[in-house]
Every structure is written in C-alpha cells, then in structure tokens.
Amino acid sequence: METGSGLTPDDSWLQAVGLSRYYIRGPQEVRALDGVDLDVSRGEFLALVGSSGSGKSTLLNLLAGLDTPTAGKILVDGEQLDTFSRKRLSRYRARQIGMVFQSFNLISHKTALENVETALYFNDTPKPERRKLATDMLTHLGLAERLDHRPADLSGGEQQRVALARALVKRPQILFADEPTGNLDRENTIQIAETLKSFNRDGITIVMVTHDGDLAESCATRIVRMDYGKIVSDTPAGAGK
C-alpha cells in the first residue's frame, strides 16, 4: 500500500493501528472496518473517499472518540484513545476536535449564535467570552447578519457554515468533517471547500469524509480511498491526475 503523507512517523499526531469495528446484525457479523492502519500528521488535509458502506464514517467516528473499536488502537499524540475513560473522551471531544456532519445537526430551537456558543459550554470557556468568540466566528464566516436566525430560517449553505463555526469556534487541533457538502449545491460546496482550505492553511488538521472525488482533489493534501472496511489507496492529492 502506498503511503501518501510523505511524513516520518514522528510527524504523525493521530494514528490508527489495526483498527477494526464489527457490528452484529442478527446472525451476521458486519465488518465495517477491518484492520485499518492510518497516520494523520499535523496540518494535513486528509480526504477519506469511498462508496457508501466502505467504512469511512465508521473510521471518522472512531478517530473522533464517538465510537470504540472492536480491535486495534488509536493513538492521539502518543496516548491511546480507546483506553480513555468516558469522561476523558468527552474532554478530548470538547477541547481537541471539532465535528461537522452532512445534515448539519444544528439544534433547531437555538439561534445560530446559541448553536455556536453551545460548543463552548464544555471546554470551560467563561460565559462572557463565549458570546464574543461565537459572534466573531460567525462574522468571519459571513454570517454577521444571521446571528439571531434559527436553523429553519437559514439556507443549507448558511446552516453548514454555522455548523463549521460551531466546530471551529473552540480552535480544535483537528476537524472531522463527515460529508460536509453532501447536502449542498455546487456554489455552496465550493464556498465550504474554500473555508475548509482556509482553516487548514491556518494550521487546523482536517480529516474529511466525502464521496465527491473532485472535492477531495480540490482541497485535500492527501486522499485515502476505502472499500469494504479497508484502505485501498493512500495518495497525495493530485497524484491520480
């Protein structure tokens, strides 16, 4: 298997070693992820691409600490994530990572500002600071006029930008984006891709799941292709062209 990072092991910040995730569906065992090895280095923009059911979202959830592996281990800055207590896992999610989803997952009864502020509830940001950080982030993403709008009053692109603001407002070390443009039109897709690239340039490591090969090529620095729960290729972006 080709390694596309071009980085030495010392540069890797997030590592998956022999990572597997099996589910029991009735009498059958489903191998959603089957012995995956992956290194993610600081500052990388890694795109996980593959067809539906290839295991890319499962890998993302495991790396984000939302799910626990059946086998293998995950190392974050040298510490084994899958041995963290539930409390420590929560702290990892609260302080070190940000997440963006295909369906935005904004809290429908909260305004854009309140949704972004919610991300700061769990990392001990003082209350007066929360509003300022949230406002600044939304303004930075061009939503200064939409602070008090509820998700239902926003377009798909705006909602995803609010979701991005919520993920990035706590200045995470790594952003996990699961099909961030899956529900958006071309124009909004480009806008979100530019935003992601911009934050990557600012030093935020990004792991993005997408089935859109063009999007992966246009913004990622490395593309990992998955199929049937395994990594089938790991190449630098643009290598396939």
Place this chain on the structure above:
Amino acid sequence: MTVADLLQNAAGNLWRMKLRALLTVSGVVIAIAAFVSMLSFGAGMQETISERFESLGLFTTMYVYPAGKGEEKFRGHGRRSEGDTTSEDSTRIDSTKIDSLQAYSSNADSSVTDPAKADTIQRPVIPLDSVAIELLAKIPGVNLAYPHENLSVKVTLADTTFESTARAVPVSAFKTKMFSLIKAGATFDSDTARSALVTEGFALEAGVKLDSVKTLIGKSIIVSVEVISLDSAITRALFNRNLDSLKSHFKGLRFDSLLDSEYRSQLLSRELGGALQRFLDGYLNSREQFAETLSIAGVIDGGRSGNLIRPVILSVASGRRLSDAGFSGSRQDMFTSLASGRIPGMNTASSSSEEYSRVTLDLDQGTPYESIRDSVEALGFETFSFAEEFTEIQKVFLFFNLALGMIGLIALVTAGLGIVNTMVMSILERRREIGVLKSLGADDSDIKLMYLFESGMIGSVGAIGGIFVGWLITRGASLVADWYMSSKDIPSMEFFALPIWLILIAFGIGLFISVIAGLYPASRAAQVDPVQALRND
C-alpha cells in the same frame, strides 16, 4: 456547564414544550396544594391550641393535688409522683407537724429539687393547706401559689336558670395570665367580695351575644347549690311519717307477742331496715338549696373551649360559703370531700376548713416545669402540668400531620410519574440533540444534570404554584368556616396556618420528588449512543 447554563437550558426547553410542561407542572401543583392544605389544617389547629395555651398562661400553670388523688381531680390527667407516699407505711401528719417539713424545705433546697435524692426518702402525706401553699410558693420558679375550689352550681340570671360550674379563687390569682383577658368590666378586689366574674362562654349560655357582654356588668346573678346533709337524712329516718301512718303502724303491732324473742327480733330487724331505707332516701333525695346573690364585676375571655376556665369565678368567701353548705351528691364533689378527709355532707366549716382539694401554681417562664414538678412531688404532692400535657398533644399532632402528609404524598408520587413520562418523551424527541451535545464534548454527567435540572424545575415551579394554590384553598376554607361560625354566633377561630417550615417542607418535597422522578430519564439520556443518535436516517 455552569449552574446558570443548566438553569437557562432547562427553562428554555420547558418553555419550548409549554403545553406538556404546563400539564406536568399542574400535576405537581395539585399534589403540593393538597399536601399544603392538609398539613396547614394540622398546623393551624396546633398553632391555635398553642396560642390559646399561651394567652391563658397555661404553659406556666401547674395544678397541685394531695398525693394519690391527682387522677381523680382532673378528668384522669393526674400524674402520680415518682416518690409516691401512699404506701401502707406512709404516715399522715397533722399541720402542727409541718415544722419538720418547713425545715426540710428551707435547709435542703437541693434535696427538694433533686428527685433522685427525694426518691430515697420516705415522705409523709401532708395536707394541702395554707402551710403547704406557703411551702409551694417558696419553690424556686413559683411566682404564685393559690388554692381554688370547683363547684357544681345553678346560676340564675334574670329569668334564665341553667346548670354551670364555678371556681373560687383569691384575688391574687387575677395577676396571672389566666385571668388577664378582661373583655368587659374589671376583676373584683377583695376575697370577701359579693361579686363574680363570668366568661364569654357563660354569656353565650345566658343568651347574651358576644358583642354585648358589657350589658352583663353590674347585673345580679344567683349562684346556688343543692346540698344534701346528714341532718336531712336523720330527720327523714326518724320523723318522715304522718300521723295516720304512725297510727296504722302501731295498730299493726302485736303487743302480746313482744315477750316472744323471735317476734321481737323480726320486729327490730324490720324497723331498722325501714329506718335505714328512709335515711338513705333522705340522704340522697332530700335536697336543700343554698344561694348567693352576686353582682357581675367583669367578663373574661374563655370558657368556650373546655373547662380550663370555669364559667363563673367567685371570691374565696362566696366559694367557701357554697362549698360549706353541704354535699351536692355529685361524684366529683364526693371525691373532693373524701380527698380532703371530709365525710360528704358533714359541715366542715369548723373542722378542716383550711384544706384544699387543689392548688394552682403560676410559674416563672424561664424555669423548666420539670424542675418545679420534681420539687413539688418531693414535697409529697401530685402535679398536673399543662406544658407537659402540651408535649403529649404535640405527639398526637405529629401523627395527625404524618397521616395527612401521607395522603398528600400519594398525590405527589402520582405527579412524579407524570414527570417521568414527560422526561422520557422528551428524551425520545431529543435523541439527536443529545448526540450533538456529546459530539461537542458533553459527558454523561452533563447530560444527566441537564435532565435533572429540567425535572427539578418542573418540581420547583409546581411546588411554588402548589404552595400558593394550597394557601388559596385554606383561605377559602377559612372564610367558609368564619361565615359558618359567625352565623352560629361562635367567635371566629383560625383553622389553618402556613408556617415557614411547612412552606420549606412543601418546596423541598416537591423538588425532591421531581428530582427522584428525573433520575431514570436522566440516566437513560446519558446512555444515548452518539453514533446511533447522529446516524442519518
């Protein structure tokens, strides 16, 4: 998350589902209102009785009886002394022997107040007379000791006559709280006064409305007792035959047989039996009336709730004249006479007129009644303390309140189930939100706290509403009771009270039940798997 965040979040979520929250809160409101109104009734009754005791100075009043007779004196509430001296080897002493007791009292104050020591010493029975009263008055913490006599009397006011009871007290007793609530007129100022005080209860009995008791002042009442005496019995036994009956009686005698011893024996037996029957008949049925005409000097509060204050208060002289007139035949008077060592019906004016059936002690508020009780009992008397009785009443109220509270708690448990239902529904609807919060870094305890704050807020708001509604219910019930009592010319009385402890308990229980009810939903919410919750359907 800070407490402020949790409160804000809970308020926001409840506000969003207004109708459901309102219905759930209503359940708590009803339950707390039931709890508050029921316990408010118990608290009100307790407070009213306590205030009544306080206003009459009963907490600082103690009755003293001769040893072994206390139970007979106050409707069975007497307390037997620990160092009871009614055993066979007890010695009844005369007043002249009281010097030794005085010496005991004066040189051994510590032993008087130390029941442990008193128990080890055999105390002779001493009469409850003026010397004993002096001794009682010297006990530390006793402000005043005075005798009182209760009498069953008939009272005539204008053309109304009714059965009543009277109490003779010295004027010094008017300094105590029990007689301080003068509604009209004034107390009399001499122990020989031909005046009387009457109570509001007396006024009602006499058909006088409470707002016009002033009209009684200066009016004359005739207080009378019907007495029987040995004199009337002997008279009837010897002479209660008319001439015709005597003639026919003598005609019936067989004088020629008087020499026969058997006939003489039968005749003697028959004549003695008849005389005894006539004696008892005369003793029990031939009554004489003795009356005192007195002027009403004042009307005092009381007499409506039991017989703590007798309807008619007499001077010592009037009381003595009425009690010395003879035996009324009542069971209570019989015990009173026997307790004083008198034969019922015997004129006692010249014999043991100084002995009393009971003495009232007015106590210093700062002295514990227990120490005074022990000192009195060490002297060989029995006591009855209202403060002690109130402690027993409080125990009854505790059980009464517990029973009422249990009924309220059943309603609260039902309301708690309503909270569980609401919260579980809320979790099902907000699964995705819980998943989002977990992906943002919320840990299990954050999620639990969020739901506990929501259920706690339902309980708190419900408790506050319930306390208010409960208060409204008690006010309504109080108004109805007032209206009913005034229509019956009964002075108003507060049946309900909402003391701060009841408010705090009601709020605490409302909050506690709701938090308990929120535990299961909160735990379930904390266990939501974020991956499942965030899965795209």
